[in-house]
């Protein structure tokens with residue numbers, strides 16, 4: 100199995116609900132707590148497994164705002180695992196999930212240096228590395244109803260922009276979406292083979308905008324048109 | 330990258346220590362016209378071991394959870410950090426045996442077995458410094474480190490500091506030939522060449538861009554909002570940035586203190602009699618220069634995660 104997420108950049112509205120749900124679930128989960136420093140102070144900071152950034156693509160008027168959630172990509176060629184000297188970081192054979200054994204980590208930060216996607220954050224209080232677990236403590240929990248055995252971020256997304264599944268199964272929803280919508284991987288040139296896949300925004304026509312005409316004849320037509328309209 | 334004092338101190342000090350022991354052991358293995366006395370070999374090895382050990386101890390200060398440091402040798406198969414740890418630990422019994430035999434009065438160039446032991450000690454020290462460099466060189470996320478010059482730099486600077494220390498300490502105990510100090514100055518020249526090539530090598534941005542980082546390769550991409558109001562682990566660890574002109578100024582300081590002054594001192598400053606003071610000055614200048622160099626090594630490194638914090642190219 101090759102478990103991972105699909106994120107639909109067309110529908111994501113950047114509401115940060117996935118980040119909050121992730122924090123809520125995982126802070127009491129197997130790798131919790133997700134320590135916060137000065138949560139009510141001037142410069143609140145803390146551990147998150149999922150962060151959303153906002154970008155502008157292209158230039159006005161052909162521009163678009165894109166909201167960009169990022170968590171661990173559960174890379175197939177995960178250098179964060181190979182550089183770890185203690186063996187605390189590991190990739191599971193059976194489903195490809197990359198995890199940190201909190202009891203073995205010595206907090207050297209080398210795995211965070213090796214990760215291109217900023218997916219690993221050191222817990223300053225506990226001194227160990229933390230990261231997205233793909234909600235390993237939800238997706239296999241037989242006490243949960245079957246349709247809830249999904250990551251917290253996927254369950255909560257109000258725009259339905261996140262999907263979870265097995266990329267090794269060509270008929271899974273994630274494989275199908277990635278095939279049909281031209282799913283992309285981030286920084287493929289580094290060779291980490293990230294599993295998480297991003298669906299690009301659909302190309303929609305621009306909202307028409309008023310153009311200042313430079314052609315004198317068009318200018319006169321334009322002026323007449325506006326006069327008539329008035 | 331944030332330049333952490335403990336890591337700068339570790340790499341400079343233990344690098345110099347490994348360089349010194351490598352030169353001492355290899356020099357003692359051959360029958361040169363000006364052999365060292367057993368006492369001198371012991372003194373040089375002792376200084377080297379103090380440098381190496383204090384460096385290694387300081388390297389554990391940057392661990393957030395040092396109580397698990399003993400596990401650091403578990404992943405020797407893939408991790409350069411594990412390899413470095415193992416090489417550093419296994420070095421102790423080897424160098425201790427070498428030092429013990431020298432102390433017992435065995436001349437390192439006298440028997441094949443002792444010559445072999447001295448050579449193993451020397452080569453082991455160099456391989457340990459190589460593995461320190463490989464920790465950085467193996468990171469594909471940092472273009473400035475991910476090249477062959479990184480471990481070569483670590484080795485050449487370690488040997489350079491070791492060579493200068495070697496001449497100075499020998500002059501303290503009475504005899505250092507002009508030939509030996511000349512050899513030390515050649516090491517400075519070689520290290521300088523490699524470092525300057527490195528500065529040119531990392532000059533032009535050539536790494537991943539904000540476009541490949543976000544998969545939008547056909548359009549301009551601008552970061553609008555990072556999504557947090559204060560710093561995060563990622564911005565603290567990777568966001569460190571120094572103004573371009575200050576970096577250039579510091580490069581000059583590193584080159585002048587680290588390479589130019591020590592070679593000028595050796596070429597023009599040494600006289601017939603006691604050169605201890607002048608060689609001491611060369612050593613201090615070189616250490617200061619290499620410390621600045623090591624600070625720059627971190628400060629100039631741009632991790633690709635900065636592409637998610639607004640950088641256009643790394």
Ligand code: SF4
Pocket residue numbers: 170171172173174177178179180197213214215216217218219230291293
């Ligand atoms: S995204 Fe980073 S932490 Fe996750 S598997 Fe890839 S390299 Fe490792």
Ligand code: SF4
Pocket residue numbers: 182183184185186187188199203204205206207208209210211227228
């Ligand atoms: S911080 Fe922990 S998990 Fe990461 S490389 Fe170091 S020991 Fe391994």
Ligand code: SF4
Pocket residue numbers: 120121122124125148149170171230231232233234250251252253
């Ligand atoms: S899969 Fe789970 S741990 Fe990973 S980002 Fe989603 S909620 Fe967080």
